[in-house]
Amino acid sequence: MSPTTAASRRAVLARVLPFALYIVFLVISAPLAELAGVDVRWMYAVQIASVIAALLYFQRDYVELREAPPSGPLAGAAGWVAALVSGAVVWAIWIWLDFSPFAFAPGKGYQPLDEAGALILPVVVVRIFGAAVVVPVMEELFWRSFIQRWLDSPNFLAVAARSVTLRSMLFCSIAFGFEHGQWAAGIVAGLAYGQLYRASGRLWLPIVSHALTNLLLGLWVVHTAQWQFW
Secondary structure, three states: OOHHHHHHHHHHHHHHHHHHHHHHHHHHHHHHHHHHOOOHHHHHHHHHHHHHHHHHHOHHHOHHHOOOOOOOOOOOHHHHHHHHHHHHHHHHHHHHOOOOOOOOOOOOOOOOEOOOOOEOHHHHHHHHHHHHHHHHHHHHHHHHHHHHHHOOOOOHHHOOHHHOOHHHHHHHHHHHHOOOOOHHHHHHHHHHHHHHHHHHOOOHHHHHHHHHHHHHHHHHHHHHOOHHHO
């Protein structure tokens, strides 16, 4: 294997493995918790810890997180304002567009309650931390930095974020949307985050936007007990 091929495979693995671990835990958490005799809700902490471990292992490979901000309309403060506004708008759409046919039938969701119906605060903190801090980094590395560019070229690292085609952004956003129960809102979110990356060339903008969406959603879920959104 040539050094170039090895580097290319590592670049793909660095962006796919954290996401894959997250998805695998969605499938195996319940049987693992039953086997270990623990509350299944605490498996989310293990899930997030595994993702953090993978991100830390590959941290030197994430060149897109260290790139100097380019010039343009979203350079400087304007970019951060756009990211925050987009994150808040996506949150509003997410909690509004939750009816059929724009969302799949909801389940019970993640309910951080004890037998008396009171909140289990450590569970809430872990859940919001994972959703608002870890998941945005992991998903934006996978969906926007990898998939959105890979759809234009398998040599995705050579594709400048600002040169990504509208076709690739659309296909990536559709796939991102159907990863979620609120699929239509998910597509809107994918387009918003994708355009932030495409317009600015800065992956931190969609990460921050995604983080704000998830933070607002988590706080709203806890406040309203609309657990199906979790």
